[in-house]
Amino acid sequence: xxxxLEHYLVLSAVLFSIGLYGVLAKRNAIVILMCxxxxxxxxxxxxxAFSRYVVPALLIGQIFAIFVIVVAAAEAAVxxxxxxxxYRRRESVDVDKFDLMKW
Amino acid sequence: MFDIVFWILAAVTxxxxxxxxxxxxxxxxxxxxVLLFLTIAVIYVTLYADFLAVVQILIYVGAISILIIVAxxxxxxxxxxxxxxKLRIPALVVSLLLLGTLVFTVMITKWETSxxxxxxxxxxxxxxxxxxxxxxxxxxxxTAVLLLAAVLGAIVMIREx
Numbered sequence: 001x002x003x004x005l006e007h008y009l010v011l012s013a014v015l016f017s018i019g020l021y022g023v024l025a026k027r028n029a030i031v032i033l034m035c036x037x038x039x040x041x042x043x044x045x046x047x048x049a050f051s052r053y054v055v056p057a058l059l060i061g062q063i064f065a066i067f068v069i070v071v072a073a074a075e076a077a078v079x080x081x082x083x084x085x086x087y088r089r090r091e092s093v094d095v096d097k098f099d100l101m102k103w
Numbered sequence: 104m105f106d107i108v109f110w111i112l113a114a115v116t117x118x119x120x121x122x123x124x125x126x127x128x129x130x131x132x133x134x135x136x137v138l139l140f141l142t143i144a145v146i147y148v149t150l151y152a153d154f155l156a157v158v159q160i161l162i163y164v165g166a167i168s169i170l171i172i173v174a175x176x177x178x179x180x181x182x183x184x185x186x187x188x189k190l191r192i193p194a195l196v197v198s199l200l201l202l203g204t205l206v207f208t209v210m211i212t213k214w215e216t217s218x219x220x221x222x223x224x225x226x227x228x229x230x231x232x233x234x235x236x237x238x239x240x241x242x243x244x245x246t247a248v249l250l251l252a253a254v255l256g257a258i259v260m261i262r263e264x
Contacts, residue, residue, distance in 0.1 A: 017198040069162055
């Protein structure tokens with residue numbers, strides 16, 4: 001069986017699940033941010049695979065992927081700024097210690 | 104030939120992603136994240152997305168990875184590593200369930216693939232559909248506002264009092 005759409009979709013699903021596990025299980029906020037980037041990249045692979053195999057002439061999936069990349073860049077900048085702001089106050093990037101808003 | 108390239112890329116990608124999650128040293132995890140971004144750029148090349156491969160290298164390998172490494176350097180917790188939290192087992196179960204569901208759905212769905220040859224230099228086509236008549240010009244302009252808001256938000260958040 002030659003490589004087709006399903007292979008890329010399964011690869012994307014595997015990457016997304018690994019990223020989800022990291023986001024849920026890790027305690028270091030920067031590692032959580034890295035795992036979110038893995039998830040966004042997995043989504044991009046799926047979008048571009050659909051664009052290549054379902055509508056090769058339209059490139060709509062690739063344009064969606066560009067918007068995902070832009071939002072990911074903005075998210076990384078704001079996320080790291082938030083981590084710095086918390087780190088400056090609490091001297092830690094451990095999410096288990098960020099329980100200020102827990103009642 | 105193409106199949107072999109895909110399988111090697113898939114193996115390296117999944118290995119690098121697992122290394123990001125498993126490695127205890129945060130800095131090594133960041134380096135394997137860079138490897139992951141690079142192999143994803145090559146995967147885009149195998150999907151005939153040349154423009155996006157370049158964008159991936161410029162933005163992810165160039166900018167976001169540097170941002171993450173600087174963040175690791177500035178928060179002095181490299182030595183403490185990235186231990187897993189209390190929710191490790193439930194997180195593993197949830198992500199394996201999600202993986203099973205996704206793979207099952209992908210496998211049973213009859214995808215209507217098109218046999219057309221892919222468009223080959225994609226840059227001009229992407230440019231004309233982003234900025235051309237009836238294209239995505241409104242989302243592009245909204246993106247500018249989003250980026251401005253993100254930059255301002257980051258500056259405000261990080262500024263000393």
